[in-house]
Amino acid sequence: MNIKYINNWINLLSQDFIINAFLCGAIVAISAGIIGYFVIIRKATFISHALSHIGLPGATGAILLGLPVSSGLFLFCGLGAITITILGKKITDTDIATGSILALATGFGLLFSNMSSKASTTMTSILFGNIFTIYSIQTILFSCFLACLIILLIIFFRPLLLCSLNEDIANARGLPTRLYAASFMIILSIVVAMSIEVVGTLLLFALVITPAASAIAITANPIKSIILSCIFALTSVWLGLFISIIFSLPPSFTIVTISFIIWFIISRLKKLVFQDSN
Amino acid sequence: MAKNFKSANALELKNALELKNACVAKGKKTIWSNSTLTIKPNEITAIIGMNGSGKTTLLEVMLDIIPLNSGEIYILDQKPKKMRSQIGYVPQKYQLSASNVIRGYDALALGLVGNKLGISLSNKYIRNQIYQLADHLQINHLLNRRLSEMSGGQLQKIAVSQALINNPKILILDEPLANLDIQSTNEILTLIQHLKNHHISIFIVTHDLNPVIDLIDGAIYLLDGHAHYLPVKNLKNEKLLSYLYSTKIEVVHTKDGAFIRNKK
Ligand SMILES: Nc1ncnc2c1ncn2[C@@H]1O[C@H](COP(=O)(O)OP(=O)(O)OP(=O)(O)O)[C@@H](O)[C@H]1O
Ligand SMILES: [Mg+2]
Numbered sequence: 001m002n003i004k005y006i007n008n009w010i011n012l013l014s015q016d017f018i019i020n021a022f023l024c025g026a027i028v029a030i031s032a033g034i035i036g037y038f039v040i041i042r043k044a045t046f047i048s049h050a051l052s053h054i055g056l057p058g059a060t061g062a063i064l065l066g067l068p069v070s071s072g073l074f075l076f077c078g079l080g081a082i083t084i085t086i087l088g089k090k091i092t093d094t095d096i097a098t099g100s101i102l103a104l105a106t107g108f109g110l111l112f113s114n115m116s117s118k119a120s121t122t123m124t125s126i127l128f129g130n131i132f133t134i135y136s137i138q139t140i141l142f143s144c145f146l147a148c149l150i151i152l153l154i155i156f157f158r159p160l161l162l163c164s165l166n167e168d169i170a171n172a173r174g175l176p177t178r179l180y181a182a183s184f185m186i187i188l189s190i191v192v193a194m195s196i197e198v199v200g201t202l203l204l205f206a207l208v209i210t211p212a213a214s215a216i217a218i219t220a221n222p223i224k225s226i227i228l229s230c231i232f233a234l235t236s237v238w239l240g241l242f243i244s245i246i247f248s249l250p251p252s253f254t255i256v257t258i259s260f261i262i263w264f265i266i267s268r269l270k271k272l273v274f275q276d277s278n
Numbered sequence: 279m280a281k282n283f284k285s286a287n288a289l290e291l292k293n294a295l296e297l298k299n300a301c302v303a304k305g306k307k308t309i310w311s312n313s314t315l316t317i318k319p320n321e322i323t324a325i326i327g328m329n330g331s332g333k334t335t336l337l338e339v340m341l342d343i344i345p346l347n348s349g350e351i352y353i354l355d356q357k358p359k360k361m362r363s364q365i366g367y368v369p370q371k372y373q374l375s376a377s378n379v380i381r382g383y384d385a386l387a388l389g390l391v392g393n394k395l396g397i398s399l400s401n402k403y404i405r406n407q408i409y410q411l412a413d414h415l416q417i418n419h420l421l422n423r424r425l426s427e428m429s430g431g432q433l434q435k436i437a438v439s440q441a442l443i444n445n446p447k448i449l450i451l452d453e454p455l456a457n458l459d460i461q462s463t464n465e466i467l468t469l470i471q472h473l474k475n476h477h478i479s480i481f482i483v484t485h486d487l488n489p490v491i492d493l494i495d496g497a498i499y500l501l502d503g504h505a506h507y508l509p510v511k512n513l514k515n516e517k518l519l520s521y522l523y524s525t526k527i528e529v530v531h532t533k534d535g536a537f538i539r540n541k542k
Contacts, residue, residue: 154396158399159393159394165377168371169440172369173393174362220378223397
């Protein structure tokens with residue numbers, strides 16, 4: 001093990017690529033915190049997990065064709081989201097469809113990475129993420145996306161919540177539930193692709209799902225849940241980044257660890273409080 | 279509740295539900311057809327029939343979730359699409375969707391404003407409406423509890439309150455008594471009884487006629503691929519009920535009311 005303390009970490013913090021990592025990390029964390037809440041209440045955790053794997057062949061395939069990694073990543077996540085929406089009629093019975101697409105996609109990811117040596121080195125950064133390689137232009141695009149997401153949330157929050165929690169009642173009230181489901185999937189696919197750039201395919205769960213799960217464990221007030229979820233995701237990313245810089249550790253590892261620790265402490269505390277009150 | 283009072287007179291002219299030669303299909307399969315019936319307003323109507331006979335389908339037609347294949351349907355003399363905001367609906371699978379992510383309060387708030395754009399679930403208007411109804415139905419203690427931490431009966435009360443909070447003129451309950459014990463069943467029935475004096479037409483899908491037989495004014499029964507209606511006095515008919523449930527049934531009259539049972 002070579003965990004070492006970096007003496008001049010203060011100097012490091014003023015480097016452009018580090019500042020960009022903090023900025024972009026914050027934007028992705030808040031997006032993941034918001035969308036993660038809806039992923040949980042729509043019982044779509046498996047779908048979000050699957051989407052992250054579907055991005056893999058997109059990323060490795062893009063390198064094969066000499067295109068930017070992100071373009072392939074976003075394209076495949078988006079196509080995956082559309083396919084899952086079309087194949088599965090209701091949000092609850094999509095698991096088989098999702099799983100089948102997931103296996104196929106991972107297979108192609110492997111094939112593409114075997115076909116080019118450059119692709120197989122990228123494979124690691126897709127699987128585990130690399131927040132320090134994010135371009136500042138991406139940060140700008142991501143922040144535009146987040147702004148749109150927040151505006152959409154403010155406008156459509158109540159109907160989306162009803163559609164997510166009880167499709168039957170939403171239908172009876174005349175809400176276009178399938179349109180909401182499809183739009184949600186598209187937005188989810190974008191957030192997943194963004195999150196892959198930060199923590200990678202394999203660790204995505206910890207950024208998208210874990211903070212929201214921690215928040216819901218604390219409060220059942222929907223708006224408070226979303227805000228807490230964002231705070232937990234942001235804390236994980238910033239604290240994780242900070243520790244990774246100071247001790248020269250892989251950032252994805254520290255981010256995921258903080259996220260896990262928050263969740264672990266909250267679920268323990270909740271058990272204790274619950275036992276006391278009984 | 280007071281709001282409904284004003285419209286009471288106007289309501290007297292209307293039918294709560296009217297089917298004219300109605301047929302409905304799902305996919306290629308005709309669920310029921312050639313059904314003509316009228317239900318007067320402010321009555322409690324049971325909807326009965328075997329599993330798969332099309333009870334939920336009838337509700338879906340009333341809610342304009344699926345269209346009729348042919349024929350006509352009117353809710354309070356209007357096309358169903360126009361009446362959506364006047365209908366409170368408790369779906370059959372409400373219990374499945376009850377999770378730990380929201381409290382009773384939020385469920386009621388969604389009942390009130392879930393179909394309206396916006397983000398707030400707790401402005402003054404919403405809070406007033408919720409606390410008023412909660413007082414009225416005595417469910418204050420459930421408002422701060424997560425749905426996942428409620429009993430079947432408590433959850434069903436929240437479900438009914440969620441459907442009632444818009445002051446609907448029609449209340450539709452799909453199997454509200456399924457999975458409830460006797461006490462919870464009685465609580466829900468008391469709630470429904472209590473509504474009877476509030477100018478609201480109630481439709482209850484039920485597979486068991488007994489708990490509601492003294493409450494209802496009549497029943498729509500789905501038999502042989504058609505929907506029929508009978509007032510309750512004609513419904514207590516052993517021949518009909520035996521045919522409906524495909525087993526020998528007798529109607530027993532006691533001083534506490536009537537009930538039906540398998541004939542030995
Ligand atoms: N999408 C579909 N395509 C074809 N047939 C369908 C479809 N959905 C349901 N059905 C059929 O429609 C019929 C009526 O269903 P419905 O849910 O209305 O029955 P129900 O009377 O409510 O039954 P239960 O008592 O079990 O709730 C059933 O026989 C069912 O098999
Ligand atoms: Mg049914």
